[in-house]
Amino acid sequence: MNLSYWEIKSWLSNIEFCIVGSGIVGLNCALQLKAKFQKAKILILEKGTLPQGASTKNAGFACFGSLSEILDDLKTHSKAEVLQLIQKRVKGLNVLRQTLGDQQINFKQLGGYELFLNSNQTLFQDCISKREAINTWLKPLFKTDVFSIKDNSFNFKNINSHYVFNKFEGQIDTGKMMEALLEKVYFKGIKILNNVQVEQFLEVANSVKIKTNQFEFSASKVLIATNGFASQLITEHVKPARAQVLITKPINNLKLKGTFHLDKGYYYFRNIDNRVLLGGGRNLDFKTEETTEFKQTTLIQNHLEALLKTTILPKTAFEIEYRWSGIMGVGNQKKAVVKQLSTNVFCGVRLGGMGVAIGSLIGKELAELV
Numbered sequence: 001m002n003l004s005y006w007e008i009k010s011w012l013s014n015i016e017f018c019i020v021g022s023g024i025v026g027l028n029c030a031l032q033l034k035a036k037f038q039k040a041k042i043l044i045l046e047k048g049t050l051p052q053g054a055s056t057k058n059a060g061f062a063c064f065g066s067l068s069e070i071l072d073d074l075k076t077h078s079k080a081e082v083l084q085l086i087q088k089r090v091k092g093l094n095v096l097r098q099t100l101g102d103q104q105i106n107f108k109q110l111g112g113y114e115l116f117l118n119s120n121q122t123l124f125q126d127c128i129s130k131r132e133a134i135n136t137w138l139k140p141l142f143k144t145d146v147f148s149i150k151d152n153s154f155n156f157k158n159i160n161s162h163y164v165f166n167k168f169e170g171q172i173d174t175g176k177m178m179e180a181l182l183e184k185v186y187f188k189g190i191k192i193l194n195n196v197q198v199e200q201f202l203e204v205a206n207s208v209k210i211k212t213n214q215f216e217f218s219a220s221k222v223l224i225a226t227n228g229f230a231s232q233l234i235t236e237h238v239k240p241a242r243a244q245v246l247i248t249k250p251i252n253n254l255k256l257k258g259t260f261h262l263d264k265g266y267y268y269f270r271n272i273d274n275r276v277l278l279g280g281g282r283n284l285d286f287k288t289e290e291t292t293e294f295k296q297t298t299l300i301q302n303h304l305e306a307l308l309k310t311t312i313l314p315k316t317a318f319e320i321e322y323r324w325s326g327i328m329g330v331g332n333q334k335k336a337v338v339k340q341l342s343t344n345v346f347c348g349v350r351l352g353g354m355g356v357a358i359g360s361l362i363g364k365e366l367a368e369l370v
């Protein structure tokens with residue numbers, strides 16, 4: 001397809017910043033750049049009709065780590081690193097709420113619960129024995145105890161009679177958050193072109209030549225925010241990690257309210273619009289789930305459904321309405337990769353399972369590199 005003179009002049013000329021990816025990171029990066037360089041022409045390229053990675057697919061937990069996750073992270077990261085991860089998530093959530101407003105994203109601080117399977121009493125005992133030490137360690141940040149103990153008031157089955165409760169945890173409406181972000185971006189005069197996939201880029205003199213599946217053009221600077229798809233364009237260590245989800249039809253008098261982590265966070269569920277959203281199960285087949293292909297597997301979907309029947313809603317009739325998957329970007333460290341790759345190319349990728357929490361901040365940090 002040959003583009004017209006007008007198309008080239010209005011959409012693809014004098015681009016100061018080209019952002020690849022319209023997820024939480026790409027959109028926040030664009031907003032920050034616009035605030036700093038008000039006259040700059042900013043173009044976002046997105047391969048999907050909608051953002052097509054994790055930002056419109058996630059579970060909408062506004063969380064910063066369950067007790068078992070923090071204890072687990074302390075085995076592979078230093079104390080200072082884990083504290084920094086938690087601080088970043090808390091700060092990132094504040095940036096998200098300040099940028100868009102609690103009402104716009106339907107933020108509700110209903111609290112988060114960690115549940116322990118009856119079959120894993122060792123994990124429960126380990127968490128309970130270290131709870132007070134972790135609370136003391138986190139006190140300078142939260143000013144009060146983060147983790148308390150609650151009875152199994154939701155009557156889940158096959159789990160320990162006590163939960164670990166985190167009163168600071170919240171939830172958002174993921175769709176509303178992305179709608180609000182996109183509206184803000186359009187309002188600032190930033191252009192987004194959908195169904196355009198960046199295939200290659202080449203740094204030449206003072207600009208970057210960009211080849212897409214539709215056309216070629218140049219930009220002064222390129223910012224890559226493609227998370228789980230990053231290794232298709234750059235050589236940073238980011239592995240794709242698919243995560244599968246299902247949601248029930250509305251359930252009358254649904255009692256369950258809050259965000260719930262089960263089995264070291266391998267499963268997570270929450271209430272939304274009188275429904276239960278449940279995701280997880282990557283640990284059943286890590287190898288198959290290391291992919292950028294959007295698909296559901298029988299193994300994981302059957303397991304999620306069984307968990308609903310036996311544990312989460314043992315006495316409630318339900319039907320599944322939708323099932324989907326999203327692609328995360330992970331690595332052997334939990335820290336995101338935010339860096340300059342060459343003179344005019346930058347990246348902000350590898351957000352793991354915490355992009356709702358840190359995405360706004362990573363977008364800001366990416367923009368600050370320029």
Ligand SMILES: Cc1cc2nc3c(=O)[nH]c(=O)nc-3n(C[C@H](O)[C@H](O)[C@H](O)COP(=O)(O)OP(=O)(O)OC[C@H]3O[C@@H](n4cnc5c(N)ncnc54)[C@H](O)[C@@H]3O)c2cc1C
Pocket residue numbers: 020021022023024025026045046047048050051052053054055056057058059060061062063196197198199225226227228229232233242243244245279325326327328348349350351352353354355356357358359
């Ligand atoms: C099922 C699921 C549940 C989750 N639950 C939570 C949660 O409850 N709380 C939480 O904090 N985090 C959660 N996450 C993680 C969170 O959603 C992500 O960390 C976050 O959305 C990452 O944002 P991003 O902008 O970096 O990446 P993405 O949202 O993946 O955006 C990257 C974009 O780049 C586009 N792209 C890729 N390659 C190209 C290319 N070559 N050309 C053009 N465009 C391209 C993609 O289409 C995509 O839209 C979850 C993730 C999943 C999948």
